[in-house]
Amino acid sequence: MTTLIDGKAVAKQVNQATQAEVAKLVEQGVQPGIVVIIVGADPASQIYVRNKNRKAEKLGMHSIVRELPVSTTQAELLSIIAEYNADPSIHGILVQSPLPKQINEPLVTMAIDPKKDVDGFHPTNVGKLVTNFPGNYPVANTPRGIMTMLAAYDIDPAGKTAVVIGRSTIVGKPMAALLTNANATVTIAHSRTADLKAVARTADILVVATGIAHLISGADIKPGATVIDVGMDRDENGKLVGDVDFDSAQGIAGAITPVPGGVGPMTIATLMQTTVELAKWSDLGE
Ligand SMILES: Nc1nc2c(c(=O)[nH]1)N[C@@H](CN(C=O)c1ccc(C(=O)N[C@@H](CCC(=O)O)C(=O)O)cc1)CN2
Numbered sequence: 042m043t044t045l046i047d048g049k050a051v052a053k054q055v056n057q058a059t060q061a062e063v064a065k066l067v068e069q070g071v072q073p074g075i076v077v078i079i080v081g082a083d084p085a086s087q088i089y090v091r092n093k094n095r096k097a098e099k100l101g102m103h104s105i106v107r108e109l110p111v112s113t114t115q116a117e118l119l120s121i122i123a124e125y126n127a128d129p130s131i132h133g134i135l136v137q138s139p140l141p142k143q144i145n146e147p148l149v150t151m152a153i154d155p156k157k158d159v160d161g162f163h164p165t166n167v168g169k170l171v172t173n174f175p176g177n178y179p180v181a182n183t184p185r186g187i188m189t190m191l192a193a194y195d196i197d198p199a200g201k202t203a204v205v206i207g208r209s210t211i212v213g214k215p216m217a218a219l220l221t222n223a224n225a226t227v228t229i230a231h232s233r234t235a236d237l238k239a240v241a242r243t244a245d246i247l248v249v250a251t252g253i254a255h256l257i258s259g260a261d262i263k264p265g266a267t268v269i270d271v272g273m274d275r276d277e278n279g280k281l282v283g284d285v286d287f288d289s290a291q292g293i294a295g296a297i298t299p300v301p302g303g304v305g306p307m308t309i310a311t312l313m314q315t316t317v318e319l320a321k322w323s324d325l326g327e
Pocket residue numbers: 089135136137138139160182183211273281300301302303304305306307308309
């Protein structure tokens with residue numbers, strides 16, 4: 042029997058808690074605010090940005106979408122970020138990725154005030170995560186949402202062997218840090234890993250974030266393992282699929298996230314949760 046990890050249902054619970062928290066803050070005179078900056082007109086990014094804006098408004102937050110032309114220069118983008126760094130009504134600044142070629146993404150990440158870094162990508166915040174620094178700071182929303190999902194299903198990483206396939210700043214590296222901080226024994230694997238599938242088979246918790254449709258199949262999964270599929274890929278018919286072949290994993294995995302309806306909804310719900318926390322930490326000193 043394979044348990045389906047229902048990200049949509051967990052996201053709904055997180056969103057309900059966030060909505061209640063927003064209402065409480067508003068009573069105290071603080072309305073959490075987020076700005077999402079999008080450069081260019083990538084259709085998928087436009088949909089994600091619209092979804093974030095709708096969700097933020099639905100939960101009672103102040104939400105701005107700042108749409109910039111594809112020709113925006115590095116200097117223009119940095120000066121817009123500086124504007125929101127100085128705006129007390131904005132607690133979270135998110136620059137939607139991917140960005141056009143003329144923009145230096147790491148410099149953009151560095152320009153965001155770490156206290157408003159709602160993505161958790163600023164090196165100051167990444168450094169705190171990796172050093173398991175005490176206190177409050179934002180953590181990348183996709184891996185943090187995955188930790189929330191694991192907890193919701195009583196899956197404790199402590200003492201388990203975890204394999205994270207993918208080493209991105211958005212998912213793989215912060216995921217490995219969170220699992221390490223939760224006392225798992227963690228391996229980061231990637232495109233250059235020798236015998237990747239044999240490494241995958243050692244995992245009690247397998248997180249796959251490669252962007253390669255159906256890279257992992259049932260034969261690569263240790264029986265009973267928890268499988269978290271971060272992929273959002275298109276198959277040959279244009280259908281949205283994950284990095285894991287869900288059908289062949291069924292019956293082998295102990296628990297698995299579907300695509301869609303797994304990690305994706307948790308990313309947005311966690312982003313909203315982080316925005317509220319940033320507002321609390323900055324305006325109420327909590
Ligand atoms: N600055 C950032 N840029 C990007 C991030 C990010 O976290 N920060 N992540 C991705 C895109 N993304 C959010 O921005 C995102 C994409 C998709 C989903 C989602 O809920 N997916 C659904 C399926 C949607 C569909 O049917 O197409 C699901 O998995 O159920 C959430 C967040 C890149 N850029």
